[in-house]
Amino acid sequence: MTDALTPAQLAALPLFPLPQVVLFPGTALPLHVFEPRYRALVAHCLESKSPLGLPQIQPGHEAEHLDTPPLLPVCGAGRIVHHEALDDGRSAIIVRGIGRLKLVGDVASEHPFRVGRATFLPDRLDDPARASADLATIDDCLRVMSARMPRLAEALRNAIAQGREPGLVADRLAAVLYKAPQHRQRLLDIADANVRLGEVVERLGLLTARA
Secondary structure: OOOOOOOOHHHHEEEEEEEEOOOOOOOOEEEEEOOOOHHHHHHHHHHOOOEEEOOOOOOOOOHHHHOOEOOEEEEEEEEEEEEEOOOOHEEEEEEEEEEEEEEEEEEOOOOOOOOOEEEEOOOOOOHHHHHHHOOOOHHHHHHOOOOHOOHHHHHHHHOOOOOOHHHHHHHHHHHHHHHHHHHHHHOOOOOHHHHHHHHHHHHHHHHHHHH
């Protein structure tokens, strides 16, 4: 899933590095913005309608967040779809994930926030028949779970209500099923939609068996 980022946008992408935060394509992420440089980032993105990258700070370097810590190379790209101005210049925003990116370097920035250069990581689907079978298995698991784990089943069903594209289904279900940042990042790193969907099916199978 991508939302038509231009080559110019990919060549100078505003970056919002965060520790232990992973944005999947097709999902929404609420954020509270209070640091001055990220207030400037939000203002820039709203004014220019620019997307932004949300890379995870490399584990072990979280204490360097006020400087320029090393970043994990694969990140989610997003657009601000909701903005609420709060006291003292703070903001509450919602970012919608629009694709996977690989950061290939920082670029000189005239802004107080970091700017990076990125390339798209498009979904690869080598086995559509396998994906169709996995989607059917997901439906079966959700039917079983709806009787025994109704809240989780409803959350998962709502997550995939807007489409059946295999990669998007995998990402939206992963956003609900995986909470640990390292697990979320591992799935974000995988461009092969068949592999991601297979992992989600395995996770659902385990949950269904426990139920």
